[in-house]
Amino acid sequence: MPVRPSHTEPVPLTTLVARADGRLIPDSGGTETAVTGATLRAHQVRPGDLYAALPGAHAHGADFAAEAIAAGAAAILTDQDGADRETVRDCDLPVVLHDDPRAVLGDMAAWIYGEPSLQLSVLGITGTSGKTTSVYLVESGLRAAGLRTGLIGTVETRVAGERLTSAFTTPEAPDLQALFGVMLEHGVTHVPMEVSSHALSLGRVRGTRFTVGAFTNLSQDHLDFHRDMEEYFDAKAILFDGRATTEIVVVDSAWGQALVRPHTITVGVDPATGAAWTAELRATSSTGAQSVVLYGPAGQRISTTLNLPGEFNVTNALLAAAVLDSVGVAQEHIATGLAEAQVPGRMERVDEGQDFTAVVDYAHKPAAVALSLDALRAQTPGRVITVLGCGGDRDVTKRPMMGESAVRRSDVLIVTDDNPRSEDAAAIRSAMLTGARMVGPSQGGEVVEIGDRREAIGHAVAIASPGDVVFVAGKGHESGQEVGGVVHPFSDREELAAALRRRIEGHE
Incomplete structure (x- = not known):
């Protein structure tokens, strides 16, 4: 069950209705009703809750109203379709009618829980890649400064150091507002959080006031949800509609440049962009650690070491530094935080004493x-051996692109399964192989197909030589493999570590 504050002051339903510009259906009562919580899931209703019966792709929340009523719901928020259904029409609860209940649910939940984001520094980061890494970098800098933090993201949610499992990158609106309330109760002051395009499109962050809104980049993803890249970008751009006090944007791409307004703080590693925050790479070690100097618009000069390889992680660190600086974190604490940050499942090294590099990434x-x-490739003297799959029930157009992109940069590409979900795993692999085999031998590496992911990881480890790198991509921090609607326990990190141990033990 999602967490809730230990105490919530009751809010008159009539106040919520008036503020949301809704209306109580005649004769449904409600003038004396008070609300103490909110949810859009009937099985999670607690006594005193506003139950949001929303239209969905496959069912309407109104169809589950009886369960919500039995659990003690105080009132129901729904649209006309929901209100016309027997389960709602004939119920004894007050019914709040709104043309777009999802659009107002976030605001109503925020009012119910006392508008907690106004008492927190919520630091929202959106973009296709880099959200998770940037959020962890920001949180590490905040902790280095001695601040009490929360964290909301794909890997986990943390409240003052206590870990909660994340179901969504960004929780549903009522759960998010309740979570902010819990954070306040635990003395949290700053909350770096990932903000997904789904969350922005579906109103999950309505009712949230952001101290900072930040943008990393945009590349093809989620086109099973968005019609095209323009719609995907428009969803990301919602974070920059005025709900954030400070806006910080990476401008190394045209997508980022399109978000820039006169007050925007710009970030970029490409000198041609003229960004306010820039970086200089000084050195890269054999482990991939990078010594960098970050420069800010007010003469900031931050020297630090990133234990994360790749120029894209320099960009992530630069964005994090700009966010931290904007909320008053001192330069020495920014440097310490960036150097100490650890990001689960993002370019994460797995070391069992082997004589080659092994990396798991999302x-x-x-x-x-x-x-x-x-x-x-830039830090590997030997071969690059890649294990990669594509998820089922997701954007099908990227599968050949994934195969092509990986084979061009690998000496050996092992195409395998990655959460086939309801689809035929062999068909997914076939689409990837089509893209990989379009690349000629002179431009790409060897291609191997091994459907079983555990076996694929084992094969990659078995063929690795000193100086090589084994790169297992796609799942990162995830702990399950979904096949045919069933999630089986599976961790790339654990499987890679086990394969490395078997190899070492076999050699002894």
Whole structure:
């Protein structure tokens, strides 16, 4: 169950209705009703809740109103379709009618929980790649400054150091507002969070006031949800509609440049952009650690070491530095935080004492795969051996692109499964192989197909030689493999570590 504050002051339903520009259906009562919580899931209703019965792709929340009523819901928020359904029409609860209940749910939840984001520094980061890494870098800098932090993202949610599992990159609106309330109760002051395009499109961050809104980049992803790249960009741009006090944008691409306004703080490693925040790479070690100097618009000069390879991570660090500086974190704490940051499943090294490099990463988009492989290639004296798959029930157009992008940068590409979900895994691999085999032998590496992901990882480890790198991409921090609607326990990090141990033990 999502966490809730230990205490919420009851809010009159009539106040919520008036502020949301909704209306109580005649004769549904509600003039004396008070609300103490909110949810859009009937099975998570608690006594005193506003139950949001929203239209969905496959069902309407109104169809589950009886369950919500039995659990103690105080009122129902819905649209006309929901209000006309028997379960709502004949119920004894007050019914709040709104033409677009999803659009107002975030605001209503914020009012119910006392508008907690107004009492926090919420630092929102959006973009295709780099959100997770940037959020962890920011949080590390905040902790280095002695601040009490929360964190909301793909890998986990943390409240003052206590870890919660994340179901979504950005929680649903009522859960998010309740979570902010819990953070306040635990003395949290700053909350770096990932903000997904789904969350922005579906109103999950309505009711949230951002101290900072930041943008990393945009590349092809989620085109199973958005019609095209322009719609995908428009969703990301919602974070920059005035809901953030400070806006910080990476301008190394045209997408970022399109977000710039007179007050925008710009970030870029490309000198041609003339960005306010820039970086200079001083040295790269054999482990991929990078010594960098970051420069800000007010004469800031931050020397630090990043334990993350690749120019894209220099950009992530630069963005994090700009965010931290904007909320008053001192330069020495920024430097310490960036140097100490650890990001689960993002260019994460797995070391069991082997004589080659082994890395797990969440890269599951063509551009992200290319950037990660380019970074590893630059520091690898031997071969690059890549294990990669594509998820089922997601954007099908990127599968050949993934195969092509990976094979061009690998000496050996092992095409395998990665959460086939309801689709035929062999068909997904076939689409990837089509893209990989379009690249001639002179421009790409050897291609191997091994559907079983555990076996594929084992094969990559078995063929590696001293100086090589084994790169297992796509799942990163994830702990399951979804096949046919069933999630089986599976961790790339654990499987890679086990394969490395087997190899070492076999050699002894």
